[in-house]
Amino acid sequence: MMAAVSVFPSQAELGAALARSVAEAAAQAVASSGRFTLGLSGGSLVALLARELPPALRAVPGAEPSRWLLALCDERLVPLEDPDSTEGAYRSQLLSQLPPPGPQLLGVSLGLAPAEAAKDYEERLRQAFPGSEIPQFDLLLLGVGPDGHTCSLFPGHALLQEQNSLISPVLDSPKPPARRVTMTLPLINSSRSVLIVATGDSKAPVIKGKLGILDWDKLE
């Protein structure tokens, strides 16, 4: 697997480059397979995409959001109207800006206990990728918390060892809300590509530590 790191002088520049990469990946996937499958994280990524993606979609021919299948890399088990709901945030901030019919969004069923919600979400994800043993997303957009968590996989948590489930319940997220569901590493690692997005000073130490970067300023 190839990995590359890009550092941007500002959040605006990072956002524009990220949106352009997503739109180009979409155009390529739609041209080759007729659809684009994209996994979305929540948190600060929502506002970034809501600001930058609509103009990028207008600039890239063939990106066709109506051919997108969106899924959530993790979700907090709160009502859609709650400010912590990732699906609610994407619906109100991003999807509301896209012309109908817009992308299909596979969200987590609310009103179920976490274990049932995870099982149900995994089943619906598998159905959306018929014929694949493990769903293979074209692209996952992963955020990172200052503690190094991504999706709802927290450093040192037993879920990092999960080998069987593609989606797992979380009952003890150290970052509220505690009850969530999350993609696990087997699903994340099956994706065709992953973009890990981190902005802000609070995340610099964990990113530098994980990448083993000694001279941050020389990073291209």
Ligand SMILES: O=C1O[C@H](COP(=O)(O)O)[C@@H](O)[C@H](O)[C@H]1O
């Ligand atoms: O709780 C979560 O946190 C991470 C990071 O969020 P950010 O606001 O620091 O960008 C996010 O990627 C994840 O989806 C979310 O549930």
